[in-house]
Amino acid sequence: MPFLLRVSLPDVPGSLGRLASAIGQAGGDIEAIEIVEKSGNGTAVDDVLLEMAPSAMPDSIVSACNALDGVEVLWISRYAAGGNLFLDLEVVEELTAHPSEALDRVIDLLPITFRVDWAVRVGSDGTIGRRTDAGPTELDWVELERPSRLPDDGETLFCGAPLGNDLIVLGRRGGPEFLDSELARLGHLLGLAGSINRA
Known part of the structure; x- marks a missing residue:
């Protein structure tokens, strides 16, 4: 089963290569990498999708990564969403393929795009609209x-974002924390979904 690793590392040439070598020596095989955030202090946060060798344990991956100078594992967990990372551009392509369904389809795509457990649309009257399978049937509107x-x-x-008069809520069980860059991406994708739907 795939694992998803979120790691903070120096934003300098060679850092990603050292990280990949450490993961490989600890029994991990990298399937995909996405830069989640670049901070102004010379660090980057990356999500690394990896497969584990049968004899390897997640703790060995974490120890190998944390042993590198300037590297900190922020989170690791099993990743059941499939064998790849789903990028924002792929979301936009999906939405433009069926513009009239964009506001519903974006809800379906948010969990795999943001590596969260569920997404729910909440009306201003508290009614639950579109939700993914694991999403709660009751949520307060904010x-x-x-x-x-x-x-x-x-x-x-949890994090939330406005979509018209409604609220979109994402839930991520156990972590990691929602980064500022993820919140900004969420706002952009929802804005694009609204624009595509109106086109």
Whole structure:
């Protein structure tokens, strides 16, 4: 089964190569890498999709990565969404293929795009609209002007963003924290979904 590793590393030439070597020596085979965020302090946050050798353990991957100078594993977990990472451009391509369904289809695509467990659309009257299979059937509506982190429940981390008069909520069980770059991407994708739907 694939694992998803979120790691912070120096944003300098050679860092990714050293990380890949350490993962390989610990029994991991990298399937895909996505840069999630580049900060102004010389670090980057990457999501690494990897397969584990039968004898390898996630702890060995974490130890090998953390042993590198300037590298910190932020999170590792099984990744059941399939064998690849789904990029924002692929979401836009899916939405433009069927513009009249863009507002529903974007909800379906958010979990795999943001590596979250579920996505739900909540009306301003508290009614649940489109939701993915694991999404809750009851959620409180919160007025938001921009994508934001929402209070967690001790087990699941939440973020939300406005879509017209509705609220889109994402849930990520166990982590990692939602990054500012993820919130910005969420806002852009929802804005594009609205524009595509109106076109």
